[in-house]
Amino acid sequence: MILLQNSGIPIYQQIADAFKADILSGKYKQGEYLPSIRSLAKELRISVITTMKAYEVLEAEGLATGVQGKGFYVNAQDSEMLREQHLRKVEESLTEAIRAAKIAKLSGEEVQDMLKVLLTAFEEDE
Numbered sequence: 001m002i003l004l005q006n007s008g009i010p011i012y013q014q015i016a017d018a019f020k021a022d023i024l025s026g027k028y029k030q031g032e033y034l035p036s037i038r039s040l041a042k043e044l045r046i047s048v049i050t051t052m053k054a055y056e057v058l059e060a061e062g063l064a065t066g067v068q069g070k071g072f073y074v075n076a077q078d079s080e081m082l083r084e085q086h087l088r089k090v091e092e093s094l095t096e097a098i099r100a101a102k103i104a105k106l107s108g109e110e111v112q113d114m115l116k117v118l119l120t121a122f123e124e125d126e
Helices: 011-025 038-044 046-060 079-103 108-125
Strands: 062-067 071-074
Touching: 011 046, 011 079, 038 046, 046 062, 046 071, 079 108
Parallel strands: none
Antiparallel strands: 062 071
16 A cells, blocks of 8 residues: 555545555455554554544445454445445546646547547557
8 A cells, every 4th residue: 555645635544545445346355354453554654543543434434344352344345335436436536537627628529539538448458
């Protein structure tokens, strides 16, 4: 996991986002325990409090559950919820791309053309 100090995104959120991506992609399975708070803090050379806050974010989003004395484990993921999570991520990314396109003064047609080219290139790489 790579943490960026000057990204403007809090460290705990970067950690939560990384675990969220891993959980949603299936890297962590239902019932699997996440690394312990202390070991993750030591590995990343950050505060235990920061790590705990990241795990609390995952718990608040329903992705993990904390068990006293055992740590946090991954919750079962409803396939419809997973789809919604992915759709929300796509929307956020596209919204960010649209903002960047407006700053660059690209037309809607230019953005659509760019998206088509990128989709085609991505399909060819698979």
